[in-house]
């Protein structure tokens with residue numbers, strides 16, 4: 001294995017979290033390298049935030065007013081915002097982290113504007129609207145100013161641990177196939193969500209849950225893994241646009257409607273008029289609408305493509321004009337292409353797709369994991385939002401990135417550089433090259449299909465014990481099959497099947513931890529809905545579930561509550577959602 | 586069902602480039618992109634095919650999935666396939682493998 005020159009801090013991932021972490025690590029004086037799987041300033045979910053039409057970055061209304069951005073909500077305060085985020089996470093969020101989120105948000109917005117980010121307008125009472133790509137552009141401008149080096153097309157595979165602390169990481173250069181060890185005193189994981197473990201996901205192909213898996217394997221812990229937000233209305237068919245969240249955006253703006261195969265609307269079947277209004281008109285729509293869509297899809301009213309239809313009224317002409325007036329971007333680019341479908345008298349099929357991962361690497365308020373030298377930022381971490389993300393994940397990645405980079409740099413200042421032993425590196429290399437030494441085994445392509453069949457069957461919006469138990473059993477079989485995998489081509493140069501293997505090797509760990517967590521939380525809370533336990537139980541389950549190792553070790557932990565505590569009640573799921581919403585300011 | 590003949594220039598990086606043709610079946614009404622076809626070929630017919638796929642936004646946002654479609658450079662994820670025949674080639678002379686180029 002090649003060894004690169006050593007660094008103080010290696011940042012894994014170049015979405016908003018990774019780039020922001022790199023900036024603060026470098027500003028703290030550390031020698032930094034960014035390892036990016038894709039293009040340095042055009043990858044990750046950050047690029048797709050708000051479908052790259054209008055992503056929100058959140059902060060309290062008072063601060064927006066003070067920054068001269070909004071007049072709307074000047075009576076708001078950080079404390080009110082803090083309380084709302086705690087309630088909305090169904091009391092599982094780490095309140096020390098939420099405090100940092102609320103306190104730091106205005107500074108993170110201000111600096112992005114200093115670095116040249118264009119603000120398009122406001123989004124709701126606590127947010128500004130920007131292009132996802134504009135966030136990346138302004139961060140990358142700062143990265144260049146600081147002269148931070150980076151490598152692209154490079155897949156992080158493992159953390160290297162010596163004497164109980166991080167000593168760097170290993171990566172594969174996809175174009176050459178070379179495996180490299182990068183010595184570092186600290187590593188910041190910013191690999192984003194675990195979209196790739198699902199067939200139906202709204203993310204880019206680079207986000208496969210590799211960070212959390214590698215962290216767990218190296219001795220760190222994961223938290224809240226059962227919590228996954230689904231985007232309720234993502235295109236399932238036509239296939240060309242599968243994964244696009246445009247119907248969700250249009251629906252949130254107020255346009256269009258969902259109908260089943262009989263042409264009937266159905267939200268009223270599952271929600272009272274009051275909750276229905278909440279589901280359709282507020283930020284809570286992700287959770288509630290996903291619940292409703294999945295219920296309808298699981299019934300005989302599901303359409304032939306396995307979803308429900310999203311239709312748009314384009315006549316009379318006035319309606320069409322209203323739509324294009326509100327969403328001018330629909331006239332061009334890929335959205336113009338999607339709109340052609342509606343103009344030709346057809347519509348699209350939608351279903352809830354895996355969208356945002358609340359859980360991930362367990363970190364404290366300094367973004368440090370339990371493994372010395374390991375830090376995390378953004379969606380690959382867990383703990384901030386608890387059981388439901390209602391506020392902006394963009395703010396999360398910026399706030400966490402800033403803290404993680406500074407913490408990692410401070411840690412590196414005092415740490416002795418660890419160097420991995422040849423024996424350890426050989427072991428890691430052997431694991432990565434395993435499918436090249438095997439013949440006649442299953443292909444990683446088919447094994448990936450199996451993983452996605454498993455997650456689709458048991459980790460969808462509506463979960464049951466029986467399906468989760470079956471899922472865990474199949475994950476066990478899949479892990480075993482992965483040990484026998486072999487490849488059709490023997491080259492290491494841009495070998496997609498090998499990449500599938502590398503991603504799968506981590507994907508089975510992340511998926512396994514998620515299914516395990518979902519099977520142990522025998523209640524419904526936030527985005528985790530158990531059809532066989534349709535209540536939220538604050539008596540028994542007001543706890544975070546921590547996954548402690550790859551062998552199925554877990555621990556329940558008291559949540560970090562500094563200010564907001566719920567009643568110790570047990571209530572039916574939907575009425576409890578209503579009750580919590582009532583508490584919001 | 587509609588049959589699409591997909592002719593792909595492979596292994597140009599070795600100096601011994603050659604065309605290989607795959608037949609892909611899609612629904613009559615299906616709206617498919619060049620990327621849909623490449624994914625279908627990779628998953629169901631030929632696991633050795635190389636094309637940009639490791640950090641793909643699939644929504645015409647990253648600009649990294651460029652490929653020459655019937656002689657013109659296009660984004661694979663945005664390019665709709667209408668006919669029953671299509672030729673795909675690497676978009677630049679700096680080929681890494683098959684349709685994937687360095688840039």
Ligand SMILES: Cc1cc2nc3c(=O)[nH]c(=O)nc-3n(C[C@H](O)[C@H](O)[C@H](O)COP(=O)(O)OP(=O)(O)OC[C@H]3O[C@@H](n4cnc5c(N)ncnc54)[C@H](O)[C@@H]3O)c2cc1C
Pocket residue numbers: 012013014015016017018035036037038043044045046047048049050051054055056057154155156157190191192193202203204206207208210211245355356377378379380391392393394395397640
């Ligand atoms: C379609 C969509 C719309 C969204 N809209 C909004 C919105 O409007 N508002 C909002 O607040 N949030 C939104 N979100 C969520 C938000 O965009 C993300 O949570 C946030 O951008 C995550 O930032 P990140 O830096 O943690 O991860 P990402 O931006 O996903 O970046 C992860 C990075 O890690 C890299 N990476 C992954 N694996 C590896 C590896 N093995 N080796 C090297 N690099 C690796 C990736 O290439 C990428 O650069 C949306 C998400 C999606 C998918």
Ligand code: FES
Pocket residue numbers: 640641642643644645646647648649650660661662663
């Ligand atoms: S995959 Fe990003 S532009 Fe095509």
